[in-house]
Amino acid sequence: MKGKHHSKLLKDICDFLGSDLDSPPCSSIKEHLEKCKNCEIYVDKLKKTVALYRKLSMDTKVPDRVNRELFAKIYFSKDKDKGREK
Amino acid sequence: MVNRLEEDKILQRARQGDRDAFAELVKMYGDRIYGLALRMTGNEKDAEDVYQDTFLMALRKLDQFKGESSFFTWVYHIAINMAISKIKQRKKNFSENGLEDPDFDRLHQEPQKSWPDIELTQVDRERFRKKLSKALEKLPEIYRTVFILRDMHGLSTEETARILEITPSNTKIRLMRARNFLKNELESFLKEEGILL
Structure with missing residues (x-):
């Protein structure tokens, strides 16, 4: 399969990446992937790329210094509010 | 939790x-x-x-x-x-610096090599994290924001489009280009590391 149709299908694959490929909107994509090795490999690479980035986003921690500053501001704003109430 | x-x-x-x-x-x-x-x-x-x-x-x-x-x-x-x-x-790169669509025709002109399952133990974990971050930083903002919201944080196409004030179809195009760009960056890195030949 070549040309526009193929390109559109791959764009759809990109959109549905991560969705359940057994769901009805994905059935034509799934069917194509079963027949087309190059597309299957391409989609697999995209999936692995996304999975690695998801993992990266889950690993991030707030630096302690940044939290200390934030908590100081949170508690300081309470003191300021009290000051205004007086 | x-x-x-x-x-x-x-x-x-x-x-x-x-x-x-x-x-x-x-x-x-x-x-x-x-x-x-x-x-x-x-x-x-x-x-x-x-x-x-x-x-x-x-x-x-x-x-x-x-x-x-x-x-x-x-x-x-x-x-x-x-x-x-x-x-x-x-105002850095927010509205310009377009990326091209993936070359889908070329994808079918030559056999594609698949990636192995990438175990983080295969590479220096910290260096790998830095590489992923650097690749993301290289993405122009208009693509990066879409990729982060859609793929890293799991927002829907519609929600991402609404937040970024762009159309859903524009969101899809940006996402496709962003994924393709990051895949290519990652592929280069994995080759450098000798994980891919």
Whole structure:
């Protein structure tokens, strides 16, 4: 399969990446992937790329210094509010 | 992880001015908000500003939070808007620097080599993380924001489009180009590491 149709299908694959490929909107994509090795490999690479980035986003921690500053501001704003109430 | 009921109790205390309760909420969701800020702004200094300003704004506007969404969703949207403002202030690459569509024709002209399952033990973990971050930073902002919201944080196409004030079809195009760009970057790195031949 070549040309526009193929390109559109791959764009759809990109959109549905991560969705359940057994769901009805994905059935034509799934069917194509079963027949087309190059597309299957391409989609697999995209999936692995996304999975690695998801993992990266889950690993991030707030630096302690940044939290200390934030908590100081949170508690300081309470003191300021009290000051205004007086 | 606390459940919604426990979160509501903490929120109630925070609304009554209990700063310890608000600090608990920060501890619960801080890492995720900071991660979003870091990826969207692409640097630690801006991420720290976005992170702190987000929670300080949430504290100020806590009485306006009606509980129609979860507290996290509400704060998350504040953080996205803060990060977008920060990026726009810098005006760096926000509207230009287009990427091309993947060359789908070429994809079918030569046999594709598949990737193995990439175990983080195969590479220097810290160096790999830095490489992933660097590749993300290289993506022009208009693509990066879409990729972060859609793929790293799991927002829908429609929600991403609404937040970024672009059309859903534009969101899809940007996402496709972003994924393809990052895949290529990652492929180069894996070749350098000798994991791919």
